[in-house]
Amino acid sequence: VFDCKFSPDGQHFACTDSHGHLLLFGFGCNKYYEKIPDQMFFHTDYRPLIRDANNYVLDEQTQQAPHLMPPPFLVDVDGNPHPTRFQRLVPGRENCKDEQLIPQLGYVANGDGEVVEQVIGQQTNDQDESILDGMIRELQREQDLRLINEGETLPNPPLNRSHSVNGG
Template sequence: KLKVTMVAWDRHDNSVITAVNNMTLKVWNSFTGQLIHILMGHEDEVFVLEPHPFDPRVLFSAGHDGNVIVWDLARGVKIRSYFNMIEGQGHGAVFDCKCSPDGQHFACTDSHGHLLIFGFGSSSKYDKIADQMFFHSDYRPLIRDANNFVLDEQTQQAPHLMPPPFLVDVDGNPHPARYQRLVPGRENCREEQLIPQMG
């Protein structure tokens, strides 16, 4: 039985795009309900449909097959595609994609915890960032209090009330101060405030 897994509108509300569990995308006229295009290119179910912020012809799709596809909705064709191959691990299912407000970039997250950034221009500013970035508080156990509210087990605080976390590598080693300033809330901290007290 065919099922719709995701739905999106184009930027001008002229088209409705549906992802179907047979790995197709269908483009519909939003005023008449007429089927305009059937888009094929995915090899597994699609759970991400992201319209371009101002160009109604452009749509991004992604799914568990690891494919990220940029579509031309007016012509019903694929403009570009990217396959999220992870060395030694196969492909990473893409869980979400969002387009920047200026339409020049889009970012995706995958099942391996990676952030994928696509766009125009140079990537040199991203080359200066450490390969592995986690918050020191990632994967900490949570508990529930008597009111059934969630608390960080170690600090007994609600996660949103905790101070800004520190950036660490996969082994929990803190990154240098220049990276710590990337964390919202730590931008203007003094150098000594950017060195975590471990232990």
């Protein structure tokens, strides 16, 4: 069991495990839960993470901070995407068009020069920067200014984490 959460009223709780099982316990009918697939994973589950020179955690394939990555796709245990009606269950994908809910795979070079399979086209050009992205950028700027004012040098210039490796 990886995680367990109780409902606010204490009458239900849910658990997840490493096999993609979601166990729901409580009172009531289970008709709604019978309609979802047996196996549901995010396509980014089990991806390796690395630390950059500033000690930030990054997704190894995309070189992006995990919280700045687009919402992941729901897949089965073999990595096959679920139909679009299930992709809309992922927060951030509720109002996407059908064509945005189908993963488009491409190949990009990672930081080590290796070519890896990558989901491309996850973000549209008309998406605004999230409030969280702006807050993180501002906190980083303030920290950099504080370090400079204290006479310390920055190890590396701050990275722009809002863009993917391939310049998108």
